[in-house]
Amino acid sequence: MKKPFSEVIKANIGDAHAMGQQPITFFRQVLALCSYPELLNDSTFPEDAKSRARRILQSCGGNSMGSYTASQGINSVRQDVARYIERRDGGVPCDPDDIYLTTGASDGIVTMLKLLVCGEGATRAGVMISIPQYPLYSAALAELGAVQINYYLNEQKCWSMDISELQRALDEARRHCNPRALCIINPGNPTGQVQSRQCIEDVIRFAANERLLLMADEVYQDNVYAEGCQFHSFKKVLFEMGPEYSDTVELVSFHSTSKCYMGECGFRGGYMEIINMDDEVKAQLTKLVSVRLCPPVPGQALMDLVVNPPQPGEPSHDTFIKERTATLSALAEKAKLTEQVLNTIQGISCNPVQGAMYSFPRITIPEKAVQEAMDKGQEPDMFYCMKMLEETGICLVPGSGFGQADGTYHFRMTIFPNRRKTKNPLKKPPPDS
Template sequence: MSSLQRVNPRVRGMRGSPQAALQSLAARITQEISQGAQKSFTEVIDVESGDPHGAGMKSISFVRQVLAVCLCPQLLKDKSLPLDVRLRAQSLLESCDGGSVGAYTPSSGLHRVRQSIAEFITRRDAGAPSYAKDIYISAGSQMAMMVLVKMMASGQGETPAGVLTPAPCPPKLPMLLDDAGLTLVPYRLTEERGWAVELDELHRALEAARGRCEPRAIYLSNPGIPTGHMQDRKSIEEVIRFAAAEKLVLLADEVYQDSVYGAGSEFVSYKRVLFEMDKHLSDTVELVSFHSLSSGCMGECGLRAGFMEAVNMDAGVMHYVDTLMCFDISAPVTGQLALDLMVNPPKPGDASYDTYTQEILLTRATLSQNAQRAWHFLNALPGMSCQPAMGGIFLYPSLRLPAAITEQAEALGVEPDALYCQRLLQEEGVIVGAGCQHGDAAAAAAADRRHLRLCVLVPPDACSPPNRKWDAQTRAQILNGDKVCTTARNQDQNRGRVAPLFPRRPSDGGTAGVSVKTPTWSTGSGRRCQRRQRSGRQSVNLHLPRPSLLLLGPGLSCWGPRRSIEYCMTADD
């Protein structure tokens, strides 16, 4: 294509991802380090990606062993492998044409795997019936979502179709809707109530959308992405009744259903709640739910497999789902087989049961403990707050950025939180997710707060105590903000703000600056920091370009196995 004008206007109109630019910058920085460039860090640490195996989490032995035998059938005779591994591999190979994972499968997936998924859903939902014909396997749950939303798009010249979408939402969902030609209709989750789905807000969003689009569906993620919130049964019932009254298709993204760890929380699927409601609802409300091999305890992102289940959808409509699925031929066969292993794991008495159970429990315990540690630490930071996550693998803290960052971002034409993340990467070699990629930039700006996305599913052995020379009392005082300001007036002014790296200390003593007793200490990355006098005030020189943009420490050190960071952000100095 010789001209940008020849590119499909719909493609040109797709919103970009600030995270793609950060990943590109990270790759360039990594290359520079490998070529000998001098940085204040020796590696780039990704705290955002949500790729458990990429972060160092171990795979589930049973899954990899069965796949190994399927890929190399000669291993069926290898008695060093557990018997149930060899029997399962043989059974799965028999379901493949020619007994080989190299053969094509039906576009909607292997019937054997679809049947296993249907049986899993029936068990999960206390007997609510599920049928293989309603299960569609795809190369990841997002691919299945794409098929659905493409079918909802309006024809040329018609009123655009819309999808009610939470703010914040998964980062790729807005781009997916753009690609399909659908209008994103945002509804705000209530952060102060644990990112709750509010019925009044759904009605407000729906009314605001009328006239500019025709809402046809409502999307929800449970557990929430990236917020980690959980909907209880009452909330799900309210949404179902709302969808029924407004004739909306329910799109339930439930990919983190096996990663629930919040106290008193349990996963209840939209389908189960629907089937336990009045018959006029359970027989009529259109529901499509999604699950994935990539998310949660399996974390097999690279195998590319997920599925959707369609409930109460017209048979004529589903014919076109089959048609669209044919364009992708089929999901990778190894991914399909791994789905079978995910929904039908070893049972008590099987040779692999104990090892499988131990590995799954370890993954869940790691996730829960990391989430708790990070949550406690984030809420101890000046200017930052974080709602507790009940499930999923992310935390979504909010923070108040200094005016200087906001003004610079406006001058550059970028979102302030995206600039924050860029500076953090350049100065500290740490990648975090910008909240603006989750569709909440406008509301966040109105509330004068921004958000970050942090992944907490990382290996337990990546957690190392930070190398600090501070005494415990000094450290506690700094983290609690006791050494940032001492007068009541300035405590009020600084409440809710990120503490400055170089706090002012006027000569009249009206405001006290940082007063660290220990004259020098190590940052954990080999650099030393010294207290010095500057223009009549005491300050801490971290030998960094200003501003240094994030405060991490022992609660977050699990994201940096060889390095931890503990710096406050520069404010208006």
């Protein structure tokens, strides 16, 4: 059947490279050298890439990325991650022993949920997650038999968090489960918001008062675009609030190689940092991660490069900065353009895309369309997205897949499509765009 479009625009998934984002040259050079050390004799590779590859290989058994590593990850990589966190957070100390390398951030998140889940009936563990949410959380909680506690982000205030809403959700949940953790995604997925420092302080106080473990999903920490917005790590804010909080609040934060300017989803690299965890519980966590033997070694190597990129004066530094800046600038431009274009369309309203890689606009669906969707056994926004795909070739994800306030409809759209496609998806752009 002939379609009114020449290609499908895959705006449904945060897979940067699949949508044309280019890898960072230095990262791929070092990984190539590590994978095939014979290339260390090749004069076309810069010396800083070679020295980095040698350092990584020396940390591997038999000088090979094909060997197992320690379950917690390569020690030298964890040391580099700790130094990166200290630089990022203005000197707040970080102990490499608190760092666990993971198979992407997802692996760390699921591991922590496994550690938390216990009890039956009214004593079952409950975990607070934002609505809209990233479906990893709801799927993992369902698989583990834990209770999902929904708290709603405020769409009218650019998807901000509201402490009164957290309190409402917690008080209701305590009637039927044992709430143990509060999950935050910042910058947000699917909503693209960047939480303010004041909001983070309020959340930390709430967690302290209610004795909740904080799980901070910070994989988009380099993806901040909106004027006046800034990424604040939960750890840095926690320690700046003083010992009353920094000595007591349990915090686990997550980062990944899959997003930001890297976009290296397929390498499955990541880490989590554990703060204020009881030593006996930490011992159980180490046992738990040892079951999977070790994270993928290429992902560990890539994580090391992300936290310890080329330094000023090294041969690869200028190219690295140029590529990193170009990627983040292009994403910032697309974030602004996506918001602007969506808000010109009748029946669609979109909050500013402050960060991350997605917009989550609200859509108005006519009553007749809602009824037709119901007749087909579909959610109205799923019906909308299927119509969008059939008529324009744009592939989106319905808001019902992430959760949304009753009576509202949304879709999630990545900001990856190039500018020409975003402006005019029905007209095929020239090959070089």
